[in-house]
Amino acid sequence: MIKHANANRALKRRLGRSVDTSEKGCWAASFDSSKLFFLPCAVITPRQEEEIGEVLTLANKYGVPVTVRGRGTTLMGSAAPVAGGWVIDMLKLNRIRIDDESGMAHVQAGATTGDVQRAADGAGWFYPPDPSSKEFCTIGGNIACNAGGMHGGKYGVTRDFVICLRGYLPTGEAVQWGTATKKNASGFNLRDLWIGGEGMLGVVTGAVLKLVPKPVSRWTLLTAFKTETAAVNAARKLFKQRVQPAICEFLDRESVHCAESATGRSVFQGQNDRAVILLEMAGSVSEVKEQSKTVRAWAKDHAVAYRVARDRDAAEQLWEVRRKCSGAMFELGDSKLNEDIVIPMRSYSKFITFLRKLKTSSGLAIPTFGHLADGNLHVNIMYHRDDPKESKIAEETVALLMKTVVELGGAISGEHGIGLAKTPFLRIQYSAAEVKAMQAVKNALDPKGVLNPGKMFEVFEMWKHQKMTIHLPWDHK
Numbered sequence: 001m002i003k004h005a006n007a008n009r010a011l012k013r014r015l016g017r018s019v020d021t022s023e024k025g026c027w028a029a030s031f032d033s034s035k036l037f038f039l040p041c042a043v044i045t046p047r048q049e050e051e052i053g054e055v056l057t058l059a060n061k062y063g064v065p066v067t068v069r070g071r072g073t074t075l076m077g078s079a080a081p082v083a084g085g086w087v088i089d090m091l092k093l094n095r096i097r098i099d100d101e102s103g104m105a106h107v108q109a110g111a112t113t114g115d116v117q118r119a120a121d122g123a124g125w126f127y128p129p130d131p132s133s134k135e136f137c138t139i140g141g142n143i144a145c146n147a148g149g150m151h152g153g154k155y156g157v158t159r160d161f162v163i164c165l166r167g168y169l170p171t172g173e174a175v176q177w178g179t180a181t182k183k184n185a186s187g188f189n190l191r192d193l194w195i196g197g198e199g200m201l202g203v204v205t206g207a208v209l210k211l212v213p214k215p216v217s218r219w220t221l222l223t224a225f226k227t228e229t230a231a232v233n234a235a236r237k238l239f240k241q242r243v244q245p246a247i248c249e250f251l252d253r254e255s256v257h258c259a260e261s262a263t264g265r266s267v268f269q270g271q272n273d274r275a276v277i278l279l280e281m282a283g284s285v286s287e288v289k290e291q292s293k294t295v296r297a298w299a300k301d302h303a304v305a306y307r308v309a310r311d312r313d314a315a316e317q318l319w320e321v322r323r324k325c326s327g328a329m330f331e332l333g334d335s336k337l338n339e340d341i342v343i344p345m346r347s348y349s350k351f352i353t354f355l356r357k358l359k360t361s362s363g364l365a366i367p368t369f370g371h372l373a374d375g376n377l378h379v380n381i382m383y384h385r386d387d388p389k390e391s392k393i394a395e396e397t398v399a400l401l402m403k404t405v406v407e408l409g410g411a412i413s414g415e416h417g418i419g420l421a422k423t424p425f426l427r428i429q430y431s432a433a434e435v436k437a438m439q440a441v442k443n444a445l446d447p448k449g450v451l452n453p454g455k456m457f458e459v460f461e462m463w464k465h466q467k468m469t470i471h472l473p474w475d476h477k
């Protein structure tokens with residue numbers, strides 16, 4: 001018997017052309033970038049925001065699980081419909097309007113981050129949150145995961161740019177959290193509850209986003225260090241001088257080797273086997289000029305070598321290094337546990353020491369890179385899935401990593417969220433009372449538990465589940 005057959009019929013009667021129950025349509029919505037596979041029984045692609053309220057009302061009536069999908073770029077399995085049911089695909093809700101006077105972008109949740117950035121840029125404004133997946137991922141997905149990116153240290157993450165939200169409660173009622181004004185102190189701030197809510201507390205249909213003046217000048221510098229410890233200690237000294245790089249990307253030696261193997265070029269000619277930091281200063285001409293002087297002096301004092309990009313093309317070549325390192329890691333193992341932990345600056349050097357020992361004790365390659373200005377490091381545990389011994393070591397290694405991160409005062413996720421992949425570690429970060437409070441919020445807003453069930457609180461051991469073999473548009477070649 002087809003699951004939810006009555007509910008599907010009611011859905012089709014109500015929303016007709018927006019509903020797809022075909023095998024092909026359901027298959028396309030059955031996975032996200034985690035490559036875990038769970039078949040839904042209908043996909044709704046609303047053309048009007050109101051349709052979402054109707055879907056949720058029916059879901060509550062018939063007890064059908066609902067998962068919202070931006071573009072499915074999450075690596076955590078948070079958009080995978082683990083309980084089946086219906087998927088709401090936000091693809092067609094993608095309008096963008098720039099309020100030039102107030103410096104705000106009025107966007108529908110299905111607009112991609114890249115399109116929002118281009119619209120802002122066209123009007124002389126700048127929208128800084130820049131997940132590397134920005135040409136694919138949506139503003140709704142960014143809000144649900146509180147997405148970050150390389151600009152986090154100077155500008156902040158998605159949360160810092162959301163002025164107000166509108167959408168639907170899991171029960172199907174329309175709500176708006178906040179107003180399109182720069183100030184609002186009216187009532188509880190439920191807007192911030194939705195940001196990072198991972199699509200479990202409501203469906204975002206639209207947002208008003210803060211824009212900042214476009215930086216007119218940029219200056220890019222590559223620095224090389226003998227060791228990872230030397231690199232992170234040097235970065236801390238730079239921050240103490242009140243320098244705020246727009247980007248400050250660290251690559252450990254293993255990541256540098258990956259980038260070199262991907263590009264076939266030396267990352268820093270004449271400097272073999274070095275950890276590197278790529279810096280970009282951005283702002284007004286005078287601001288960048290002033291800061292670049294300080295940074296150059298810092299590089300002279302602390303780096304073994306440094307190179308300033310002559311122009312934007314040269315800078316782009318340096319950024320290519322950063323972009324390419326991640327894909328090349330699959331030469332070190334066919335599977336990756338891709339962690340996006342956050343470490344407080346004071347613990348940088350302790351963490352680097354821990355990581356060095358972890359690499360030795362596990363025998364696994366663990367290339368690590370990330371954003372030093374906000375402590376968000378991408379730790380990539382590489383292993384071979386068909387090797388039971390390596391898989392077991394990878395599982396133990398990630399658990400030890402998470403425990404240490406929390407002991408050092410850090411966070412188990414800085415930008416990807418919990419989804420399914422990080423559920424085994426939620427209780428390392430939060431006490432029983434804290435998890436209970438989160439569950440109480442979920443139950444209050446979603447008494448029938450229809451919206452994105454099975455995520456966050458129920459432990460899901462990702463490494464025990466078969467993944468699909470599929471190449472997604474954003475996967476590295």
Ligand SMILES: Cc1cc2nc3c(=O)[nH]c(=O)nc-3n(C[C@H](O)[C@H](O)[C@H](O)COP(=O)(O)OP(=O)(O)OC[C@H]3O[C@@H](n4cnc5c(N)ncnc54)[C@H](O)[C@@H]3O)c2cc1C
Pocket residue numbers: 032033067068069070071072073074075078079090109110130131132133136137138139140141142143144145146147148149150198199200202203204205415416452474475
């Ligand atoms: C190559 C690559 C690079 C990446 N780089 C970064 C990076 O630099 N920084 C970073 O932060 N992340 C990064 N990510 C992760 C991912 O792109 C982000 O988490 C992104 O925010 C997900 O957006 P999406 O539209 O694809 O959402 P999806 O993956 O479709 O969904 C993610 C979660 O958001 C929920 N959701 C989606 N839309 C809505 C909505 N309208 N209302 C309520 N809930 C909703 C879903 O239910 C799900 O829980 C990267 C991913 C890839 C594949």
